[in-house]
Amino acid sequence: VCTTDLCVRAEEALKGNGVDIITSNGVKAIEGTEKAESVLLQSGERIKCSMVIVGIGVAPNVKLAKDAGLEIGPTGGIKVDEFQRTVDPDIFAVGDCAEKYSFFNGLPVPVRLASVATREGKIAAANIFQPQWRNIGTIGAFSTVVADTAIAMAGLTDAKAQEIGFETVIGEAEAASKHPGTMPEAHPMRVRLTFDRRSGKIIGGCACCTHTVGEVVNMITAAIVNEMTMEQIAMFPMGTHPWLTASPLAYQFTDAASNALHQVKKTVKS
Numbered sequence: 561v562c563t564t565d566l567c568v569r570a571e572e573a574l575k576g577n578g579v580d581i582i583t584s585n586g587v588k589a590i591e592g593t594e595k596a597e598s599v600l601l602q603s604g605e606r607i608k609c610s611m612v613i614v615g616i617g618v619a620p621n622v623k624l625a626k627d628a629g630l631e632i633g634p635t636g637g638i639k640v641d642e643f644q645r646t647v648d649p650d651i652f653a654v655g656d657c658a659e660k661y662s663f664f665n666g667l668p669v670p671v672r673l674a675s676v677a678t679r680e681g682k683i684a685a686a687n688i689f690q691p692q693w694r695n696i697g698t699i700g701a702f703s704t705v706v707a708d709t710a711i712a713m714a715g716l717t718d719a720k721a722q723e724i725g726f727e728t729v730i731g732e733a734e735a736a737s738k739h740p741g742t743m744p745e746a747h748p749m750r751v752r753l754t755f756d757r758r759s760g761k762i763i764g765g766c767a768c769c770t771h772t773v774g775e776v777v778n779m780i781t782a783a784i785v786n787e788m789t790m791e792q793i794a795m796f797p798m799g800t801h802p803w804l805t806a807s808p809l810a811y812q813f814t815d816a817a818s819n820a821l822h823q824v825k826k827t828v829k830s
């Protein structure tokens with residue numbers, strides 16, 4: 561789901577708060593008599609505990625839809641068209657139980673988020689009497705907080721972009737979240753944007769800061785939806801305020817695009 565650098569930051573934030581992270585292992589058993597007391601790992605190691613929180617993803621429960629004769633898509637969601645109609649045009653499906661299709665290549669993607677579900681609900685409601693609103697596809701934008709580090713990302717990770725055939729250019733920029741950077745509560749904010757080298761269009765991005773970056777990633781999503789290019793983002797006419805935003809001289813979103821542009825120009829020259 562996340563780019564490697566965001567995973568590393570999340571990992572560092574957790575470790576900094578005394579959380580042990582164990583990878584390349586598995587849970588063999590949760591042990592205890594009346595309540596969870598320990599977890600037995602595949603490696604044979606046993607970890608004592610008083611509580612177990614399981615986070616292993618979700619799968620749609622589509623039994624009702626199957627029983628009604630509706631078709632199910634490859635990621636396990638109810639198959640829908642761009643108007644959120646199932647194979648029975650009188651039945652609509654939205655949210656986690658409905659199949660999603662990528663904004664980038666139209667293929668099914670297992671992105672299950674409240675923001676996606678809400679938008680699909682609006683689309684379905686608009687189309688009940690006649691098809692009006694089309695679903696342009698799922699981009700997948702999310703934000704979260706790990707300890708005191710807020711991380712957010714939208715669109716394709718570099719790895720996913722390359723997997724589906726994009727040649728990528730990455731632009732990065734880091735600057736204080738307020739200006740000047742000596743302002744109280746100013747924190748370093750890093751923005752990383754992924755572009756398609758051929759078209760120059762933005763296809764993904766992420767942001768990381770101790771402050772919230774939720775709206776930065778929504779700005780990245782708006783740029784993706786509108787297929788903005790490196791040049792257009794580099795020249796984005798942002799508004800700034802010392803207490804509220806980064807400096808116009810070091811605005812992470814535009815500077816990351818400029819950074820990507822420089823890389824493309826360097827490659828063309830050499």
Ligand SMILES: Cc1cc2nc3c(=O)[nH]c(=O)nc-3n(C[C@H](O)[C@H](O)[C@H](O)COP(=O)(O)OP(=O)(O)OC[C@H]3O[C@@H](n4cnc5c(N)ncnc54)[C@H](O)[C@@H]3O)c2cc1C
Pocket residue numbers: 624654655656657672673674675676677702703
């Ligand atoms: C821990 C956690 C954190 C999350 N954080 C975020 C986040 O920060 N941002 C984000 O965008 N998304 C987040 N999500 C995902 C988000 O919650 C889901 O994508 C979203 O709730 C999906 O909405 P939905 O309406 O499709 O399904 P749901 O919210 O699951 O609603 C389905 C409803 O249908 C009811 N129902 C089921 N079967 C029947 C039946 N047979 N008859 C009648 N009612 C039925 C259920 O009881 C439920 O109330 C999070 C999910 C989890 C689990």
